[in-house]
Amino acid sequence: MEFEFDEDQRLLQQLVRETVAKSRTLPEQQLWATYQDLGWLEAPPVELAIVLEELGYAADPTPFLASATWFAPLAGRLPQGSGTGVFDGTGRFVLDADRADEVALLTRDGVTVVSGPELGAERVEIFDPTLHVAHVDAPDLVAGVPDLALMGLAISTVGSCRRILDLVLGHVKQRVQFGVPIGSFQAVKHKAADMHVAIERARVLAYYSALTIAEDDPDRGRAALMAKAAAGECQQTVFADGLQLFGAMGFTWENELQIHLKRACAGDLLLGTAAVHRKALVA
Amino acid sequence: MKLASDPEVEKFRGEFAAFLDAHLPSEAEAVPRPRSSSDLPEWARRWQRTLFDAGYLLPGNPPEYGGCNATLPQQLAHQEELSRRRIYPSYNPQGVGIIAASILTFGTEEQKQRWAVPILRAEITASLGMSEPGAGSDLAGLRTRARLVTGDSGEETGRRADGGDHFVVNGQKVWTPGAHDADVLLTFVRTDPDAPKHKGISVLLIPTSTEGVIRKPFASIVGPDDLDFNEVFFTDVRVPRENLIGELHGGWAVAHGSLGHERSMLWLSYAERMDDLIKDAPSHEEWFATLLMDAQALRLLGYRQLSGEREPAELSVLKLLGSEAVQAASLHVLEAAGPEALLHPARTAPPNHMSLDAFTASWFERYVRSFAGTIAGGTSEIQRNIIAERILGLPR
Ligand SMILES: Cc1cc2nc3c(=O)[nH]c(=O)nc-3n(C[C@H](O)[C@H](O)[C@H](O)COP(=O)(O)OP(=O)(O)OC[C@H]3O[C@@H](n4cnc5c(N)ncnc54)[C@H](O)[C@@H]3O)c2cc1C
Numbered sequence: 001m002e003f004e005f006d007e008d009q010r011l012l013q014q015l016v017r018e019t020v021a022k023s024r025t026l027p028e029q030q031l032w033a034t035y036q037d038l039g040w041l042e043a044p045p046v047e048l049a050i051v052l053e054e055l056g057y058a059a060d061p062t063p064f065l066a067s068a069t070w071f072a073p074l075a076g077r078l079p080q081g082s083g084t085g086v087f088d089g090t091g092r093f094v095l096d097a098d099r100a101d102e103v104a105l106l107t108r109d110g111v112t113v114v115s116g117p118e119l120g121a122e123r124v125e126i127f128d129p130t131l132h133v134a135h136v137d138a139p140d141l142v143a144g145v146p147d148l149a150l151m152g153l154a155i156s157t158v159g160s161c162r163r164i165l166d167l168v169l170g171h172v173k174q175r176v177q178f179g180v181p182i183g184s185f186q187a188v189k190h191k192a193a194d195m196h197v198a199i200e201r202a203r204v205l206a207y208y209s210a211l212t213i214a215e216d217d218p219d220r221g222r223a224a225l226m227a228k229a230a231a232g233e234c235q236q237t238v239f240a241d242g243l244q245l246f247g248a249m250g251f252t253w254e255n256e257l258q259i260h261l262k263r264a265c266a267g268d269l270l271l272g273t274a275a276v277h278r279k280a281l282v283a
Numbered sequence: 284m285k286l287a288s289d290p291e292v293e294k295f296r297g298e299f300a301a302f303l304d305a306h307l308p309s310e311a312e313a314v315p316r317p318r319s320s321s322d323l324p325e326w327a328r329r330w331q332r333t334l335f336d337a338g339y340l341l342p343g344n345p346p347e348y349g350g351c352n353a354t355l356p357q358q359l360a361h362q363e364e365l366s367r368r369r370i371y372p373s374y375n376p377q378g379v380g381i382i383a384a385s386i387l388t389f390g391t392e393e394q395k396q397r398w399a400v401p402i403l404r405a406e407i408t409a410s411l412g413m414s415e416p417g418a419g420s421d422l423a424g425l426r427t428r429a430r431l432v433t434g435d436s437g438e439e440t441g442r443r444a445d446g447g448d449h450f451v452v453n454g455q456k457v458w459t460p461g462a463h464d465a466d467v468l469l470t471f472v473r474t475d476p477d478a479p480k481h482k483g484i485s486v487l488l489i490p491t492s493t494e495g496v497i498r499k500p501f502a503s504i505v506g507p508d509d510l511d512f513n514e515v516f517f518t519d520v521r522v523p524r525e526n527l528i529g530e531l532h533g534g535w536a537v538a539h540g541s542l543g544h545e546r547s548m549l550w551l552s553y554a555e556r557m558d559d560l561i562k563d564a565p566s567h568e569e570w571f572a573t574l575l576m577d578a579q580a581l582r583l584l585g586y587r588q589l590s591g592e593r594e595p596a597e598l599s600v601l602k603l604l605g606s607e608a609v610q611a612a613s614l615h616v617l618e619a620a621g622p623e624a625l626l627h628p629a630r631t632a633p634p635n636h637m638s639l640d641a642f643t644a645s646w647f648e649r650y651v652r653s654f655a656g657t658i659a660g661g662t663s664e665i666q667r668n669i670i671a672e673r674i675l676g677l678p679r
Pocket of ligand 1: 377411412413415418419420457458459460654658659660661662663664665668
């Protein structure tokens, strides 16, 4: 196995990073148009993971994740406009179902694609105000979560966690208490190190999942469960240590940390938590 | 990124697998068990020499040093084939993996022939003397003193002077696994007590038969007869100058090199322990899923590290993750076994004549030995310091 990005993948990562950093302040519509122009929706699994990690890092406001990893694997094509998928058998807490142009439903009779506006799913108020989530009311829904959806949410969550760690590192290097930067205290360092290890672990498992999907390897189902479970576990560590190390500043609405904490936590809760997937792995 | 490995690697793997099938010592041969990490029963010496002669001992080396110029991915395949079958290539692992490797990196041509080759060919065994009673995590605080002197008068040749034909060593090492069975010790000594502490250290090869070297093995937590650790005392020990490895006062570079050798493939031993637990204690509990994930993640990080474009400091991530994952899983296994885990000594898996008995010993022993992983070779706390300071850039 070769488990390092090749040259093209590295260039893509760089391009995504630059694009996302540059367009941070653009309105949602323009961001969406940019992603479409760059062909990111069509990216194969590993390249898609590269894009999603950076979009997670940026707390992307567009329906990219749902279109590429919830709609596409279910419908077997990209959505006209934006899309999402209903595949957990309940129709509850479906990402972007309130604003997707197309919704793919997994039902007893197979997959049907319906128009989003006609479906009229209503957005649910959740703790993360930047995330669109809605309940879908449709008959005969059955469960069959695509590997790509688990992987997509996992790598996006890893991106959020990386952002949290970067914010924490910036904070603890500059915040002075007892006459020194708090980042020089070992209790702080060790939490930061644990966050880093959790991120590295979840990150490689997410890319492994992407790689097994790309090559349609027999291990792909197991790899997707591992990716989602590890991202959830990572989030649990990074959320708790990250908020703790910011002190009261992390407890405010104004601090951008909150956006990424909520993204990360939502990423664990959607499509089954770490515990759910751990159980599935050993069932 | 790709799942498949190179055809060159698979060819190498196939050849090595066939070699193993053809040459593995039999169970009957392997009855005398190694009693310490520098004790080689006759069959184990033959086995190590067979690997050396075939270029399969340290495959990355050239043939004269027990290798076949294998690439990094081929070296990994070699390790994987060994660990899949639970085969130990050498029962003097530090001698081969750290000491001979350090001599090959830092030694002169003559030193390579005189020491490294015999260690690799299992003609002699070697143990590693770094730690002291006062120098554990703070290795650079070591105080075993070596004075460079001339002639029998023992006159010192001056603080930083290069003259002198031998060293006189006084001091003490501790832990030094296998020292009582070793022929030679790679010993870290202070040659310049006035220099900053990292700059006054040198490395000497000290034959254990030298007058003034006293070794006192002591038992580990596992049991009174588990004798691997040693206290080693040096009293006016004369060491010829030609036994200096690397530069005079340049021992810190060797220390980094030695630990580098140790750490670059160390993660594989944690991956092996995890594989052992996966095989020996399968479970439907959630902790088992964590173990599967840790094992997979560690391998992936290891493969990524092998690309050669990664900072050496990143090995700390592998060491920390691997050693702590083994420990956590071992505790779960211990608890899952309940009161049965009280039995000791005990066998928890079929014994394997080609690996250490410790790996199939009682659950308590397997758990408690996992602390070797989080203590030796830089403790978990030290690894966290390294990650925070060298990878994440936090202030010292
Ligand atoms: C199985 C085994 C094999 C070994 N093999 C060898 C060998 O071959 N050769 C050899 O020379 N030695 C060997 N050792 C010794 C080993 O290198 C030391 O045990 C290790 O370096 C730690 O030193 P110490 O035990 O003195 O602990 P200490 O350094 O006293 O540490 C005790 C505790 O304090 C913590 N601590 C210390 N400094 C810091 C710090 N700066 N920040 C935070 N926490 C800190 C440690 O993490 C640890 O938890 C071996 C040990 C074991 C258990």
